[in-house]
Amino acid sequence: MMRCVRSLLRRPAGEALAGALALALALTLLPASGKAEDLVVDLSDDTINIESNFTGANIVVFGQIVRDAATVGRPEPYDLAVIVSGPETRVTTRRKGRFAGIWVNRDAETFLEVPSFLVTHTSRRANEIAPRPVLEQHRIGLFNLNLPITGDSGVPMSDRDNFRRAFLRLRVESGLYAERSGVIEFLSDTLFRTTVPLPANVPVGEYTVTTYLLRGGALLASNEQSLVVAKTGFEQLTYRLAYNYAAVYGLLAIALAVFTGWLAGVIFRRD
Amino acid sequence: MPSCPAGCDGCHAGALALRLALFVRAHRFNDQHAARDKERRSRRCLVQIYLPIAELPVNMFMLFGMGGAVGFLSGLFGIGGGFLLTPLLIFSGIPPAVSVATVTTQVVASSASGVVAYWRRKMIDFKLAIMLLVGGVIGSALGVWLFDMLRSLGQLDLVISLSYVTFLSTIGGLMLVESLRSMARRRSGAVMPARKPGQHNWVHGLPFKMRFRQSRLYVSVIPIVVLGAIIGFLGAVLGIGGGFMMVPALIYLLRVPTNIVIGTSLLQILVTMAAATFLHSVSTHSVDIVLALTLMVGGVIGAQFGARMGQKLRGDQLRLLLALLVLAVGMRFAVNLLIEPEELYSISVVEEVA
Numbered sequence: 001m002m003r004c005v006r007s008l009l010r011r012p013a014g015e016a017l018a019g020a021l022a023l024a025l026a027l028t029l030l031p032a033s034g035k036a037e038d039l040v041v042d043l044s045d046d047t048i049n050i051e052s053n054f055t056g057a058n059i060v061v062f063g064q065i066v067r068d069a070a071t072v073g074r075p076e077p078y079d080l081a082v083i084v085s086g087p088e089t090r091v092t093t094r095r096k097g098r099f100a101g102i103w104v105n106r107d108a109e110t111f112l113e114v115p116s117f118l119v120t121h122t123s124r125r126a127n128e129i130a131p132r133p134v135l136e137q138h139r140i141g142l143f144n145l146n147l148p149i150t151g152d153s154g155v156p157m158s159d160r161d162n163f164r165r166a167f168l169r170l171r172v173e174s175g176l177y178a179e180r181s182g183v184i185e186f187l188s189d190t191l192f193r194t195t196v197p198l199p200a201n202v203p204v205g206e207y208t209v210t211t212y213l214l215r216g217g218a219l220l221a222s223n224e225q226s227l228v229v230a231k232t233g234f235e236q237l238t239y240r241l242a243y244n245y246a247a248v249y250g251l252l253a254i255a256l257a258v259f260t261g262w263l264a265g266v267i268f269r270r271d
Numbered sequence: 272m273p274s275c276p277a278g279c280d281g282c283h284a285g286a287l288a289l290r291l292a293l294f295v296r297a298h299r300f301n302d303q304h305a306a307r308d309k310e311r312r313s314r315r316c317l318v319q320i321y322l323p324i325a326e327l328p329v330n331m332f333m334l335f336g337m338g339g340a341v342g343f344l345s346g347l348f349g350i351g352g353g354f355l356l357t358p359l360l361i362f363s364g365i366p367p368a369v370s371v372a373t374v375t376t377q378v379v380a381s382s383a384s385g386v387v388a389y390w391r392r393k394m395i396d397f398k399l400a401i402m403l404l405v406g407g408v409i410g411s412a413l414g415v416w417l418f419d420m421l422r423s424l425g426q427l428d429l430v431i432s433l434s435y436v437t438f439l440s441t442i443g444g445l446m447l448v449e450s451l452r453s454m455a456r457r458r459s460g461a462v463m464p465a466r467k468p469g470q471h472n473w474v475h476g477l478p479f480k481m482r483f484r485q486s487r488l489y490v491s492v493i494p495i496v497v498l499g500a501i502i503g504f505l506g507a508v509l510g511i512g513g514g515f516m517m518v519p520a521l522i523y524l525l526r527v528p529t530n531i532v533i534g535t536s537l538l539q540i541l542v543t544m545a546a547a548t549f550l551h552s553v554s555t556h557s558v559d560i561v562l563a564l565t566l567m568v569g570g571v572i573g574a575q576f577g578a579r580m581g582q583k584l585r586g587d588q589l590r591l592l593l594a595l596l597v598l599a600v601g602m603r604f605a606v607n608l609l610i611e612p613e614e615l616y617s618i619s620v621v622e623e624v625a
Contacts, residue, residue, distance in 0.1 A: 052561075054321045055328055089620050094425050096615045102608040104429045105617070116620070166616035200321070200328045231323060238323040242556050250552030253376050253560050254545045257567060261383025264571035268384075 038066040039223040041211045046225075048198060049232040056200040059084070059227065061121075061209055062193040079122070079129040079214040080184050081140045084196050084227070086117030086176075087205030093167045109155050109163040112148045116203040118177045121194045123184040130217040138212055138219070142168055142179045175199035204229050324559035325369045331565060333363065338569025342381065345570070346577025347584075348593045351378045351512030351540060354439065356566065357431075358600055367428055369559050371418070371510035372551035375544045376563040378512040381570050382541040389534030396485040396531050400538045402492055406499025407543035413500075414507025415550040422555070425619065432604045434509055439601030442516060446594035453587045486527045486535075494524065499539065507547045512540040515597070 041063035048057050061082050090112055097106035118139075122129060126141030135144040147164055155163060171177035176199070184194045196209075207227040213220045231239055241249045320331045337359050345352035353374050360370035389395055421427040477491035498520055502513035517536040521527040527535070552558045581589065 050321060052321050053319060055319050091618055091620050092425065094617050094619070096612055096617075098611075102433075103610075103612055105425050108425060163616070167618060170614075170616060170618050200319075201326065203326070235321060235323040238560060242324055242552065242558070242560075246553040246556060247549070249560070250549035250558065253548050253552060253558050253563060254379060256560065256564065257376050257379035257548070258383045258541075258545070260564070260567045260571065261380040261385075262387055264380075264575075265384035265387035268571075268575045 036068060037213060037220045039211055039213050039221045040064045040066055041209075041223040041225060043209060043225055043227060046227060048202070048227065048229045050202075050204065050230065050235055051232055052234060054200060054235075056202070057198045059196045059198060059209075060193060061196060061211065061225075062191075063211065063223070064192070065190040065213055065221075067190065076216040077123075078190075078220075079124055080192055081123070081126070081129065081138070081212040081214070082121040082184065082194050082196070083139060083210045083212075084117070084119045084207060085115040085139070085210070086203050086207050086229070087115070088113045089116045089203075090114075091167070093163050093170075095163070095166070107155055107159075107163075109153055109160065109167075110150045111167065112150060114145070114147055114167075116176065116205065117198075117207065118142065118145065118171075119196050120179045121183050121196060122179075122181045123186075123192075125181045126179070130214055130219075134214075134217060134219065138210075138222075140212065142172070142177055175201065176203070198229070202229055204231055320561065320565065322365075322369075322559050322562050324557060325365050325562060327364075329363075329365070329562075334562070334565040335569040337363070338377070338566040339573035342570035342573025343577035343580070344573075344596070345381060346574035346579075347581040348515075348577075348589060350593070351381055351514045352570070353378045353506070353511035353513075354435070354509070354515070354597070355600060356570075357510040358435065358603070360562075361431075365562070366557075367431060368418075368422055368555060368557045369562070371431070371508070372548070372555060372557040373559045373562045373566070374510035375506065375547040375551060376558055376560075377566045377570060378506075378510075378544040379541060379548060380563075380567040381574060382512060382514075382537045382544065384571055384574070385537040386534070386541050389537060392534075394530055395534040395538050396483055396527070397538075398481075399483045399486055399488070399495065399527065399531075400535050400542075402481070402495045403499035403502075403535075403539040404542050406496035406501075407503035407506075407539060408546050409496075410500035410503025410505075411507040411543055411547040411550060414504040415547065415554055417504075418508050418551075419554050429608075431509060432608055434505070435604040436601055436608065438505070438509075438516075439597050440605070443594050443596075443598035443601055446590055447598065450587050450590035450594055454591065457587065486531050488525065488527060490525060498524070499543070502539070503543045503547070506540075506543055507550065512544060514540055515593075 041061065044058075044060035044062070048059065061084075065078055065080075090110065091114055092108050092110045094105040094108045096103045099106060120126070120139075120141055122140065126135055126144065129135070129140065132144065135141055136146065139145055145168070147167065149160070153160075168177060172179075184192050186192050205228075207229060209225040209227050211223045211225075213222065230236065238249075241252070318330055318332060319328045320334075321328045337356065341352040341356045341359065344350070344355060356377060357370050357374045360374065361367050365373075386395070417430075418427065421430050477493050479492045480489055481492050482489050498517070502517050505511060505516075506513050514536055517539065518532055521532045521536060522529060548558055584592075
């Protein structure tokens with residue numbers, strides 16, 4: 001269904017209108033499914049291209065809460081959570097300690113599978129939306145992120161929380177993790193939109209944008225979209241060359257350096 | 272029943288209003304955004320450049336400036352400038368691994384322009400350079416291997432810092448004492464005793480002697496290969512050319528004529544750093560070609576101005592300034608190690624999880 005919306009969005013207005021009309025007609029005739037609420041979500045872009053002038057980008061997540069006739073109106077408001085998460089990586093968090101008078105890296109904790117990028121947008125503060133188990137299960141809110149560690153960790157239990165907190169703090173400082181509440185804009189009762197800024201140091205890879213619809217602490221519906229962040233053109237070529245054809249890349253770097261040096265020697269020759 | 276062109280199913284009712292609204296909203300929004308982005312980009316595109324290997328955007332003028340300033344100093348003092356450039360890059364936020372590997376490439380460029388000039392004047396002893404290189408390649412291979420290992424252990428930054436403190440403080444200190452002495456001597460009017468040609472030190476007692484015609488030298492190859500290896504090793508681990516160590520060692524230890532030393536040392540640095548660039552590319556993948564090129568351009572231009580300026584200053588004054596500079600960089604690293612850092616924690620990505 002998401003693809004419908006996207007294809008409609010990309011076509012000229014007249015054609016889209018005709019398509020939408022036809023589609024709407026078809027949809028109203030469809031029998032209602034068991035679920036009372038559903039989510040329609042799309043992204044402003046499904047690919048973010050990193051070029052030489054890349055300084056970050058914005059991705060707009062928009063959609064609608066779809067209710068059928070059987071939906072019972074309830075007093076609690078709808079809550080939404082949009083989670084943009086990057087490819088999983090294994091990371092080591094190190095802590096400096098004093099050793100023989102100088103400050104060196106001493107203790108380390110390795111987290112096995114943590115997203116390289118994680119932004120959570122919620123309509124209200126995460127702890128107001130749902131009880132902790134629900135939040136933890138769906139990774140809503142940074143402090144509900146499960147950080148699995150290796151079995152052979154040398155850090156005592158009592159100290160592990162310090163590493164967890166430091167990891168989250170550093171990631172937030174570098175702009176790779178963020179948690180924002182009250183940033184999902186409702187354009188009508190059911191129509192919503194939020195803008196997720198991607199910083200310039202955004203890691204490349206396959207991202208998922210997950211949207212959760214909750215009410216009264218219970219999950220009503222969810223939707224998952226994929227987003228690709230990739231280097232393009234020269235950046236991609238350079239990166240590929242450096243990793244897949246490392247020897248060629250090395251020789252190229254040397255040739256470039258020697259040429260630049262030689263050229264400078266010729267241009268500025270004074271004898 | 273007309274089906275959705277994208278082949279989806281199970282859509283719910285009430286879709287028309289939604290689609291129209293979304294369509295209008297999203298388009299208006301995107302247009303606004305596109306306009307704003309375009310404006311912002313046109314303002315920034317001259318300044319910001321994305322480094323494909325370091326994976327972050329940097330200010331291009333800052334890189335030109337750093338390359339130019341270091342190039343100026345390298346032209347002024349006749350040094351490669353790697354020992355200044357690497358810390359500058361690290362302090363400006365580029366990952367240490369990328370800084371070190373990329374500076375080796377930059378040193379290739381700056382020494383290449385020097386080699387061209389000395390080659391033309393036939394002031395290079397190729398046989399001596401080859402012997403230094405034999406050691407240099409072994410040294411840089413060891414260095415790159417250690418670099419890779421330390422990086423995985425998380426102690427790379429420490430070793431880089433410690434080595435900088437040790438080498439820069441020692442060499443800066445020695446140079447400071449030497450230059451102050453020679454200034455004092457000049458002021459008191461005393462003449463430095465000329466070295467006699469027959470004079471020998473312990474180096475000349477070693478076996479495997481070899482004749483170097485251009486340098487009018489007959490010495491053992493052992494100290495030459497060892498010297499080359501040490502410089503190559505340091506170059507790979509610290510991203511420095513090592514010219515500021517090589518030149519005094521060749522003059523004082525091996526008694527190579529001064530006019531041959533600089534050209535030969537530059538050639539040796541050129542080849543050793545080229546090898547280090549290659550090895551870094553293959554094993555650590557951390558040479559950033561865009562960063563290197565930006566630094567080179569700034570560097571070679573700065574070096575020309577530096578060289579002109581250098582001709583106006585006296586030798587001992589130059590050495591005093593260089594000594595102070597070397598000491599200052601060393602001290603900067605020492606302070607970092609000794610004072611409790613504000614941020615005790617650091618993160619490093621070990622690997623991508625498939």
